[in-house]
Amino acid sequence: MSQTTGARQAQKQQSRRALLDAALQLLEHQSFSSLGMREVTREAGMSPAGFYRHFRDLNDLGVCLVEEALASLHLMIGAAFAEQEEHSEPDELIAHAVQVIADHVQAHRAHVRFIARERFGGVRPVREAIAAELERFTDEVARALALQPVSAGWSTEDVRMVAELYVDHMVLTAAALLEADAQEEQRITATARRQLRLISVGRRHWISD
Amino acid sequence: MSQTTGARQAQKQQSRRALLDAALQLLEHQSFSSLGMREVTREAGMSPAGFYRHFRDLNDLGVCLVEEALASLHLMIGAAFAEQEEHSEPDELIAHAVQVIADHVQAHRAHVRFIARERFGGVRPVREAIAAELERFTDEVARALALQPVSAGWSTEDVRMVAELYVDHMVLTAAALLEADAQEEQRITATARRQLRLISVGRRHWISD
DNA sequence: GATTTCAGCAAACAGTTGTTTACTCAACCC
DNA sequence: GGGTTGAGTAAACAACTGTTTGCTGAAATC
Numbered sequence: 279m280s281q282t283t284g285a286r287q288a289q290k291q292q293s294r295r296a297l298l299d300a301a302l303q304l305l306e307h308q309s310f311s312s313l314g315m316r317e318v319t320r321e322a323g324m325s326p327a328g329f330y331r332h333f334r335d336l337n338d339l340g341v342c343l344v345e346e347a348l349a350s351l352h353l354m355i356g357a358a359f360a361e362q363e364e365h366s367e368p369d370e371l372i373a374h375a376v377q378v379i380a381d382h383v384q385a386h387r388a389h390v391r392f393i394a395r396e397r398f399g400g401v402r403p404v405r406e407a408i409a410a411e412l413e414r415f416t417d418e419v420a421r422a423l424a425l426q427p428v429s430a431g432w433s434t435e436d437v438r439m440v441a442e443l444y445v446d447h448m449v450l451t452a453a454a455l456l457e458a459d460a461q462e463e464q465r466i467t468a469t470a471r472r473q474l475r476l477i478s479v480g481r482r483h484w485i486s487d
Numbered sequence: 488m489s490q491t492t493g494a495r496q497a498q499k500q501q502s503r504r505a506l507l508d509a510a511l512q513l514l515e516h517q518s519f520s521s522l523g524m525r526e527v528t529r530e531a532g533m534s535p536a537g538f539y540r541h542f543r544d545l546n547d548l549g550v551c552l553v554e555e556a557l558a559s560l561h562l563m564i565g566a567a568f569a570e571q572e573e574h575s576e577p578d579e580l581i582a583h584a585v586q587v588i589a590d591h592v593q594a595h596r597a598h599v600r601f602i603a604r605e606r607f608g609g610v611r612p613v614r615e616a617i618a619a620e621l622e623r624f625t626d627e628v629a630r631a632l633a634l635q636p637v638s639a640g641w642s643t644e645d646v647r648m649v650a651e652l653y654v655d656h657m658v659l660t661a662a663a664l665l666e667a668d669a670q671e672e673q674r675i676t677a678t679a680r681r682q683l684r685l686i687s688v689g690r691r692h693w694i695s696d
Numbered sequence: 697g698a699t700t701t702c703a704g705c706a707a708a709c710a711g712t713t714g715t716t717t718a719c720t721c722a723a724c725c726c
Numbered sequence: 727g728g729g730t731t732g733a734g735t736a737a738a739c740a741a742c743t744g745t746t747t748g749c750t751g752a753a754a755t756c
Binding site: 305307308309310311312391394395397398399400401435436439440442443446447450453469472473476477478479480481482483484 | 514516517518519520521600603604606607608609610611644645648649651652655656659662678681682685686687688689690691692693
Binding site: 286289290293324325326327328331332 | 701702703704705706
């Protein structure tokens, strides 16, 4: 249902990409709620009217960006959990997890910035799309946590609450890394590791109801 | 240096207040970076040019809002720590702390929304003002934590890292409460208490370097 | 090869934006 | 009470906004 021959659709996809990239670029220095469509089309090298061939709205484009940004996050977390057996020491695993986040921020700056910035931003549809995706994300983390030996005998609410703590901490750490230079990055990742270790200690001594 | 006779200055302060309140009102449905000054003056019932008698810029107004919003937060946390001796049970203290946050959100919705929304928002001066204020805030919390018996023998970095964890958690909880109805509020506060308890357990069993 | 489809364009629309200018008139000072 | 200060105004400025209209020309279909 999505392709006719190829060349036509491919060109359209390319223009669409240009619009999304232009938006991401502009969002480095402003919030989504102040983004203009003329601004976006200008940055993408397209005439204003052309925008409507791809999106109904700017909000429409915003929701697409949310899905795009969190898709790459899902891939990351999947890979991170898959590798977790390789690390026997818990501290090693924490260090690895933080490094995975730092690498992800490096590789997807614009996406991470967008999520962090608009999570509580001024545009309802975007905010809600992020909330919905982060919830699915938290479910995923909760499922993985439940399989760990530490979680034996835990209530689902307790597992879920830890998952929320981890996800929030991850987003916050990623956001902090966005504007950090190499030196600040060391401080931030060191603190993040310490905090994760504290939570880990808490989990080991937790008494679930 | 700030008053001449009274009536004159008082009227000016009142207009200034009207501008700040108008901005806060408008910021319920948009981000600061999309706020217009004509929009603000219109909402405040003032002519556009009048704005410049009070602020050089919209950013100038934004920074004022930051200071205003975090001043009330400082008052809150001061009161909360002052009352902490009244609660012998740790769980009771946690429940009280969460309730203080919920009450604060109820009483200062617009301010809390502004801080949560613009903490990672698109306007540099505002973002940096919030970061600076939250850092002072974290210092305050760290000082209070250091006095608690649990922190005996802890390094200053470890105390500071816990303080950051608490502050971030507080802001996040407050932000979550913003859009919650009565029922969701119960869920959010319950989760927040659980999470604080987990951190508390972690602190009790922590081995500082 | 003729016909249909449709991504992208140029132009025009009425509104809105931030800022400056010259002004009014009440509160202040002496 | 006369002169000064300064908070707030109305009008004008060029620049920009989102959206619609009819058009062009290349790719796709038959």
